[in-house]
Amino acid sequence: MTYIVKPKFHHPSLPVNELGFTHRDYEGSISTLCAGCGHDAISAAIIQACFELNLPPHRVAKLSGIGCSSKTPTYFLGSSHGFNSVHGRMPSVLTGANLANRDLIYLGVSGDGDTASIGLGQFAHAIRRGVNMVYIVENNGVYGLTKGQFSATADRGSKSKRGVMNNDNSVDLVAMALQVGASFVARSFSGDKAQLVPLIKAAIEHKGAAFIDCISPCVAFNNHPGSTKSFDYVREHNEAVNRLDFMAPRAPIHVDYKPGELEIVEQHDGSKLALRKLHADYDPHDKLGAMTYLQERAHAGEIVTGLLYVEPEADDLHDHLNTVEHPLNELNEKELCPGAGTLAKINASLR
Amino acid sequence: MPIERVNDFVVRFANVNGSGSASANQLFARAVLRMGVPVAPRNIFPSNIQGLPTWYEVRITEAGHLGARGGVDLMVAMNPQTWDKDVASIEPGGYLFYDSTKPLPASKFRTDVTVIGMPLTAICNREYTDPRQRQLFKNIMYVGALTALLDMDVTAVEKLIGEEFKGKDKLIAPNLKALHIGRDYALEHLTCPITLTVKRADAVRDRIYIEGNSAAALGAVYGGATVCAWYPITPSSSLAEAFTRHCARYRIDPQTGRNRYAIIQAEDELASLGIVVGAAWNGARAFTATSGPGISLMQEFLGLAYFAEIPAVLFDVQRGGPSTGMPTRTQQSDIVLAAYASHGDTKHVLLFPEDPAEAFEFGATAFDLADRLQTPIFVMIDLDIGMNHRLCRPLAWEEKRAYDRGKVMTAAELDAGKDFGRYLDVDGDGIPYRTYPGTHPTRGSFFTRGSTRDRYARYTEEGGPYVDNMQRLLRKFETAKGLVPRPVRRDADKPTRHGVIYYGSTSPAMDEAIVELGERGHRLDMLRVRAFPFHQDVADFVADHDFVFVVEQNRDAQLRMLLVNEQSLDPVRLVPVLHYDGTPITARFIVRAIAEHLDALKITPLRKVVS
Numbered sequence: 023m024t025y026i027v028k029p030k031f032h033h034p035s036l037p038v039n040e041l042g043f044t045h046r047d048y049e050g051s052i053s054t055l056c057a058g059c060g061h062d063a064i065s066a067a068i069i070q071a072c073f074e075l076n077l078p079p080h081r082v083a084k085l086s087g088i089g090c091s092s093k094t095p096t097y098f099l100g101s102s103h104g105f106n107s108v109h110g111r112m113p114s115v116l117t118g119a120n121l122a123n124r125d126l127i128y129l130g131v132s133g134d135g136d137t138a139s140i141g142l143g144q145f146a147h148a149i150r151r152g153v154n155m156v157y158i159v160e161n162n163g164v165y166g167l168t169k170g171q172f173s174a175t176a177d178r179g180s181k182s183k184r185g186v187m188n189n190d191n192s193v194d195l196v197a198m199a200l201q202v203g204a205s206f207v208a209r210s211f212s213g214d215k216a217q218l219v220p221l222i223k224a225a226i227e228h229k230g231a232a233f234i235d236c237i238s239p240c241v242a243f244n245n246h247p248g249s250t251k252s253f254d255y256v257r258e259h260n261e262a263v264n265r266l267d268f269m270a271p272r273a274p275i276h277v278d279y280k281p282g283e284l285e286i287v288e289q290h291d292g293s294k295l296a297l298r299k300l301h302a303d304y305d306p307h308d309k310l311g312a313m314t315y316l317q318e319r320a321h322a323g324e325i326v327t328g329l330l331y332v333e334p335e336a337d338d339l340h341d342h343l344n345t346v347e348h349p350l351n352e353l354n355e356k357e358l359c360p361g362a363g364t365l366a367k368i369n370a371s372l373r
Numbered sequence: 374m375p376i377e378r379v380n381d382f383v384v385r386f387a388n389v390n391g392s393g394s395a396s397a398n399q400l401f402a403r404a405v406l407r408m409g410v411p412v413a414p415r416n417i418f419p420s421n422i423q424g425l426p427t428w429y430e431v432r433i434t435e436a437g438h439l440g441a442r443g444g445v446d447l448m449v450a451m452n453p454q455t456w457d458k459d460v461a462s463i464e465p466g467g468y469l470f471y472d473s474t475k476p477l478p479a480s481k482f483r484t485d486v487t488v489i490g491m492p493l494t495a496i497c498n499r500e501y502t503d504p505r506q507r508q509l510f511k512n513i514m515y516v517g518a519l520t521a522l523l524d525m526d527v528t529a530v531e532k533l534i535g536e537e538f539k540g541k542d543k544l545i546a547p548n549l550k551a552l553h554i555g556r557d558y559a560l561e562h563l564t565c566p567i568t569l570t571v572k573r574a575d576a577v578r579d580r581i582y583i584e585g586n587s588a589a590a591l592g593a594v595y596g597g598a599t600v601c602a603w604y605p606i607t608p609s610s611s612l613a614e615a616f617t618r619h620c621a622r623y624r625i626d627p628q629t630g631r632n633r634y635a636i637i638q639a640e641d642e643l644a645s646l647g648i649v650v651g652a653a654w655n656g657a658r659a660f661t662a663t664s665g666p667g668i669s670l671m672q673e674f675l676g677l678a679y680f681a682e683i684p685a686v687l688f689d690v691q692r693g694g695p696s697t698g699m700p701t702r703t704q705q706s707d708i709v710l711a712a713y714a715s716h717g718d719t720k721h722v723l724l725f726p727e728d729p730a731e732a733f734e735f736g737a738t739a740f741d742l743a744d745r746l747q748t749p750i751f752v753m754i755d756l757d758i759g760m761n762h763r764l765c766r767p768l769a770w771e772e773k774r775a776y777d778r779g780k781v782m783t784a785a786e787l788d789a790g791k792d793f794g795r796y797l798d799v800d801g802d803g804i805p806y807r808t809y810p811g812t813h814p815t816r817g818s819f820f821t822r823g824s825t826r827d828r829y830a831r832y833t834e835e836g837g838p839y840v841d842n843m844q845r846l847l848r849k850f851e852t853a854k855g856l857v858p859r860p861v862r863r864d865a866d867k868p869t870r871h872g873v874i875y876y877g878s879t880s881p882a883m884d885e886a887i888v889e890l891g892e893r894g895h896r897l898d899m900l901r902v903r904a905f906p907f908h909q910d911v912a913d914f915v916a917d918h919d920f921v922f923v924v925e926q927n928r929d930a931q932l933r934m935l936l937v938n939e940q941s942l943d944p945v946r947l948v949p950v951l952h953y954d955g956t957p958i959t960a961r962f963i964v965r966a967i968a969e970h971l972d973a974l975k976i977t978p979l980r981k982v983v984s
Contacts, residue, residue, distance in 0.1 A: 080818060083655070083810045096820060096832070103810035105654060106822035107647070108673050114602075114644040118651025118659060119810070121600050121635040126655075126811050144647070147640040346631045350599040351656035351809060355776055357633055358597040360623040362772040368591070369767040372581035 028052045040076040048072045048079055050100040054093065060212035060238030060253075061091055061160045065098045067215055068129070068158075071222035072099065075270065082127045083119055087112040087141060090167050091133030091160035091238075099129075110141025113148030113157070117339070120153050123349040124340050127226060128155040135165050138174040138193040145195070149231045150202045154338035156225040157233045159195055160212070162240035163251040170243035181248030194320065196330060199233040200313055205336030206232035207312075209327045211256050212239070221329060223268040227293040230336030237325065256325060263304040263315075263328040267296040289334045297329060306332050375487050376466040377568040380410045380435035380576075382446035384519075387459045388512075389452050391423030397512030398429040400533055401519060402762070405433055406582060407529040409574040413439040413881070415761050415957065420607065420700045426455045435576045439728075439764060440882030441757075441957040447569055449515060456481065468567055470515070470522070489563055491518055491555075500554060510551035517555025524566035526573060527556060581730075581767050585758035586662075588729035588768065589688055590615035592736020593660055594623055597776050598686070600659035602637040602648035604667060607700045608756040609690035612662040613638075642667035646674040646685065653684045654821060656781070656809035658740045660686035665694045665707045668714065675749055676715030677823045679846075682796070682805070684743035684750075684779070687711075688736070691755040693955045702955030703756035705877055708931035711751045712905055718843065722853050723751045723905040727880035728758060730765040731903075735858065737770075744779035746853055747804060755926070757878040757957040780806045787816040795819045795830040796842060803848030850906055857904035860911055869896040871971065872918040874911070874947075876902040876932060878957065879924050885960035886967070893964075895971050897922070905935060912940045915947070922967055924950040926958050 028051055036044040048069040053062050072079065079101040086092035088109035095104045107115040116130045130148075137145045137159050149157070163176040170183055174193045181187055199207050206228040210218040218236065225232035237256050239245045245252045250259075271292030287295040287306075297306065305311055312331045319326045346353075376382070384401075388394035395416075402414045410433055417428040432442050447468040450459045463469055465485045471477075473490025482488050493514055497507040520527045531549060538544040559565055590612050593601070603613040617636055624633045639645040645661040652659035663671070668689055678685050691707045693699025711723055724739060726732040732754055739750040780800075782793055787808070793816065796805050805828075808817040819830040827838040875883045880901065887899060900914045900921075915921050915936070923933040930949035937944045950966045952958040 078814055080814045081811050085651075101815055101818050103808075103818050104820040105651075106820065106824070107650075108677050108823060111643065111647045111674070114639065114647025115651035115654070117637070117644075118600060118602065118648035118653070118657075119655040120651075121637070121648070122652040122655035122657030122659070123809075123811065143640055144644055147644060151637070340635075343635050344632050345635050346626050346629065346633055350633070350635060350652075353597075353599060353633055355597065355774075357626075358599065358624070359595055359770075359774075359776075362770045364623065365595070365768055365770045369579075369581050372583050373577075373579075 039073055041078060043073065043079070045069065045073050047101070048099055050095070050097040053097040055090060056242050058241040059090070060162065060240070061094050062097070063212040063215065064158065064160050064218070064236055064238055065094050067218040067222055069098050070215070070219045071226065074219070075223055075226060077127065077226070081125075082129055084129045084131065085112050085116045085119065086131045087133070087136035089133040089136045089165070091131060092136055094160070095131055110136050110139070111144055112136065113141065113144035113153075116155055117148050117151065117153050120155060120339065121345075122351040124154070124345070125349050128153070130155055130157045132157070132159050134159060134161045134163055134173040134175040134195075138195055142174070142193065146198060146202045149199055149204045149233060151339045152203065152205065152231050152337055152342060154229055154340070155231060156222065157231065158222075159235050160238040161195070161235055161251070162238050162244050163249070164240045164244040166240050166243055177250040180250045183243050183246050194316070195233070195235045197313060197316060199235075200309060200331055203231070204233040204331070205230035205333040207331040208233070208329050209235045209237070209325070211237045211260055211327060213253055213257065214260070214327070217262065217265065217327065220266040220268040224266060224289070224293070224295050224329070227268070227289055227291055228332070228336070229290045230333070230338045259323060259325045261319060261324040261326050263299075263301045263326055263330065264306065265298040265300060266329050267298070269294040269296060287332060287334050290336075295329070295332070300328070306330060374466055375468070375568045376446055376464065378446070379570050379572050380433055380574060382433055382569045383442055383444060384431045384433065384447045384449065385445040385459075385462070386429040386449045387452045387455050388427050388429065389454070390419065390421050390425045390427040392512070393509045394427070394451065394512045395429065396537075397516050398431070399762075400513075400530065400537070401516050402431045403533050403582070404520070404525060404530040405431070405571055406577055406764070407533065408526050408571055409577050410435050410571055411437045411439070411576055411580075411764050413441070413764070415441060415757070417956070418701050426452050433571060435574050437576060438881065438885040438960065440885055441959045443959040443961045449519070451515070468569065470518070487567065489522065489567070491515070491558060491563065496554060496558060510547070513548055513551040514555035517552040518559040518563070520552075521556045521559035521565045522563065522567050524570040524572070527552070577764065579767055580764045582762050582764050583729045584611070584760060584762050585726070585729040585732045585754055586612035586690060586760060587615040589726075589732040589736040589752060589754060589759070591619055591768065592733040593686070593740070594619045595733070595770055596658065596737030596740035598658045598660050598740060599634050600649065600652035600657045601634070601661070602639045602645040602659070603662050604639050604642045604645050606642075606664045606667055608692055608760045609662040609664045609667070609688060611760065612688055612690060616662075642670040643674065646671040646687070649685045650674055650678050650683050653743070654810075658686075658744070660688065660740075662688040662690065664690050664692050665710065666697065668707055668710055672715045675721065676717060676719055678749045679715065679719045679721065680717075680823055681821050682747040682807070683821075684747055686739045686743050686750050686752065688752045688754060690759040691753065699955045701756070703878065703957055704926050704953055704955065705753070705755055705879075706927035706931065706953065707753065708927065709929075709934055711753065712935055720850050720906070721749055721751060722746065722857060723753050724858060725753050725876040725903050726758065727877060727901065728765045729763050730768060732758060733768045738858070741777040742853075742856060745777050745804070745856060746849060747779060747807060748849070753877060755878050780804055782806045782808050782812075782817060784813045784817075787813045793817050794828045796826065796845070797828040798845050798848070802852040803845045803850070804852060854906045854908055857906070857908070859908050860903055860914070861901040862910065862914060863899040865891070865896040865898050867896060869898055870919040871896070872898040872900060872914060872921040873924060873967070874900045874902055874914070874921055874932070874936070875924040879926060882958045882960045882963055883924060886963035889960060889964045890967060893968055895968060897967070902932065907936070907940055911936070912942065915940070915942050918946075920946040920948055922948045922950050922970070924958070924963055926952050928953045
């Protein structure tokens with residue numbers, strides 16, 4: 023664990039983005055996770071994605087539950103407000119925050135214990151409502167902070183570091199997200215930054231509930247032979263269905279693939295997703311097909327990664343609730359209070 | 374001898390749930406009200422939608438005693454299932470009105486009550502062929518008969534029917550017809566009027582007639598709530614539903630037709646409060662409505678909101694506990710649960726409205742208090758107030774009233790270089806400044822967490838900063854004492870050594886009881902507690918008296934516990950008076966309990982006992 027304060031100075035020639043921010047402006051304090059933790063790689067990918075998207079850091083709200091993964095929002099976007107809520111309850115807190123101010127970007131960070139065990143209900147319901155958010159599960163199949171107990175995403179038949187066999191079936195969060203209506207579903211691997219960064223960028227630009235299940239090996243408790251969430255195992259069994267390039271709105275499209283190999287998907291804000299198909303039979307717009315494909319490959323012992331499903335023109339919770347464009351937290355007495363005259367009429371109607 | 378009373382008796386309707394009786398019974402209550410005579414109606418209903426017994430009680434009271442009285446003077450017995458119990462509950466000299474279509478043996482009646490039979494079913498079967506109409510119009514028919522029996526102004530009922538079905542005009546004529554069939558039958562075949570009568574008066578004045586839950590929801594609208602998250606639970610569901618209704622009417626942007634509010638029916642109470650906490654953290658005024666079982670589930674988030682200092686408003690419409698308890702009965706039994714909700718050292722602010730008018734007022738004020746104190750605020754209603762129509766003073770709102778959003782640091786203040794420490798007590802009142810997310814590109818961001826931190830919201834597990842923070846939270850709680858509604862004291866006409874403390878829905882019964890106690894020669898000063906933490910007035914009141922009765926609707930004297938615990942008051946001087954069978958407390962009960970105690974204190978000289 024590192025406990026020194028991160029120095030603020032940086033190299034003068036560090037590249038800046040369109041807002042004049044350097045990569046460092048998107049960082050947080052130094053991680054206190056174990057050296058080599060997959061979660062730190064995901065934090066780095068989030069930083070990279072926000073830098074490349076030219077996001078004003080303070081316009082992001084980062085929310086989490088409890089656990090190793092939920093500690094990570096401290097380690098990125100130091101200028102953003104963060105909320106380390108209670109175990110398994112990040113989805114409801116994020117939902118409320120989103121209702122209060124629809125103009126911010128909401129990044130929910132959770133773990134497999136936080137989401138698939140204690141928070142399974144809240145996870146499903148936040149997705150079900152179409153909350154406009156990026157929901158990332160840093161999935162290592164194990165409880166790290168309490169030292170190595172299985173979580174609900176641990177595969178049946180996998181072995182813990184102490185040699186205990188997991189006999190329970192695992193929860194497949196991707197399948198569940200698809201089933202309850204997420205409009206952007208991806209799976210990635212913390213060890214594959216080239217795949218992960220564009221997925222995070224696309225998810226941020228996506229309107230609606232965007233879910234990324236990111237396998238993130240626990241170097242302390244789940245990176246041994248017999249584990250199905252170790253670096254070695256995931257590398258060996260990773261089957262990417264596509265490769266994604268993210269393009270901001272109005273960006274010119276430069277692609278050098280042959281027709282048929284590449285599909286351009288345009289999202290509601292004009293951003294474009296350039297999808298290079300790695301599996302000819304995989305269609306990320308066909309939800310039923312995706313569910314079947316995922317089940318088949320899982321049965322064959324493969325971990326399917328990539329952009330698994332996207333509905334580019336999705337609605338979000340605010341659309342369903344028909345709320346005003348202006349953030350609710352900025353409305354004042356004039357807009358909210360019906361006033362004394364109306365109350366006199368109400369009184370009269372109650373006699 | 375039949376009871377002889379004008380504008381002062383209790384009518385109880387015994388019905389079957391789902392038979393359409395509720396609207397007919399309400400029509401009767403409103404008709405009395407329109408005659409200028411106050412009524413206090415109460416629903417006594419089971420946790421059921423169709424088939425089980427349900428009662429509707431109307432206390433007709435020109436004197437304005439709005440508490441439950443106990444006993445029945447006129448029973449409208451429409452439910453064979455509960456016949457025996459219903460007949461037994463009539464006061465001697467009272468009346469029994471029943472459907473005499475099917476003859477009943479004499480053993481089914483009492484000789485000390487006047488029996489009035491009317492073949493309602495037979496008349497309905499004669500007049501209507503549709504089974505649903507037979508059922509519904511039977512209810513209107515007995516209301517028609519009552520107008521004759523009680524010598525009521527039938528035009529008041531006719532007018533109400535016209536108002537009730539405005540827009541559905543086709544229904545007016547058939548309802549009027551049923552009303553008159555009932556009335557005409559009674560006038561022709563029954564002795565009218567009986568010795569219980571309603572006489573036009575002017576005792577209602579400008580008062581309004583509203584359910585507490587609806588008034589509280591309107592308070593939330595006026596108080597500026599924009600986010601509501603809830604989970605259905607009796608007896609609070611109608612609060613969230615009323616908020617939905619009020620918002621649809623008063624919260625639509627006239628230009629765009631879009632909503633200036635967001636209401637989520639959550640998956641459970643945990644998520645409900647989670648949504649409220651998230652919204653309030655992000656600067657919106659947010660609330661949930663629930664009952665005891667919901668508060669039990671919300672403990673975790675209440676601890677977080679207390680410790681991370683997030684405003685939240687909770688309407689707790691209390692019912693009978695523990696566990697599922699008595700879901701459709703009333704109690705004041707969540708007091709301790711709410712006051713100390715969650716693990717660790719916590720204390721919460723509670724408000725105790727006495728009626729719908731205060732439910733509205735406190736419902737709005739709760740949002741100012743939550744923002745000012747940056748903590749959860751409980752509005753402790755109960756089923757008796759929440760789910761019954763109650764006559765109360767008109768709802769009031771000062772036109773120029775502005776919302777108190779509390780200490781929120783703005784981008785301009787941050788730019789001016791103001792020191793921002795999320796948990797820094799700059800004013801000595803224990804209340805720190807907060808910033809809304811997204812305020813400033815480089816300043817004012819902080820990390821909210823339920824774990825310990827220093828004054829600048831930096832994570833730490835050091836004992837010093839932890840104690841510093843916990844002490845500041847206590848200072849904040851002290852500040853709350855001066856901000857919450859003050860207790861209302863009403864002294865007896867002459868000095869007395871005895872006092873009584875009460876709160877919430879006990880008010881009308883207490884008001885009535887104090888008159889009767891006075892008539893029996895017992896003088897008491899009264900203090901109505903309206904909030905926790907307690908104002909200094911409460912300790913002063915107890916100090917002013919030898920002993921003080923504490924009247925509550927729970928088993929364990931929960932408010933008394935708080936008085937002993939938080940004010941270090943001598944428990945011997947606080948005498949509990951406890952009513953907790955699930956029915957609303959009555960003046961009769963209070964009088965009996967207090968008078969017994971005071972009579973026992975009267976020392977009878979020994980020689981008198983001997984002689």
